[in-house]
Amino acid sequence: MRRCVALILLTIFTAAGCSSTHAPNPVKSAAQNCPSSITPRTLPTWARAGFHPPTLPMPYVMGDRGDIVAILWADRNPLHAPPLAKVNNKILWVSKVVPGPFTPLHIRAALDGTNQIVTREVAGGPGPSIIDLPAAGCWSLDLSWSGHQDHLSLRYAPS
16 A cells, blocks of 8 residues: 555656746756757758758758758857957858848847847848857857747857
């Protein structure tokens, strides 16, 4: 009987833990989504314009909603803070949204584990950019453009 009661209590506590309303540890989840190395892979079909061949593997990070990609130009530590002397923090933003008259791409960047928040803007909307951020670490980027929103995380390596 004690075993049955113990099993029932264990089941109740386990179920309660699974339905908890607490958010996961943001530092841990952000670190998992913010690797220092990004394996090059074929871009989504809608992001391939201008790449030859179109299936050329590129390092990129997809937005959480799948509406934007940040194409990077190196697979290992592609971004640095402060920026390197001879290498820009170049990001090609490609939106899944059908091209049209875009409003600027607004970036609200928050450094994980801190209260540091900065904003950046890419005039004309998603496209080529140089995005310098003030410190190394994992940055959580809230992106908005032309009535659309997405989010992704990018790691800036120390210089």
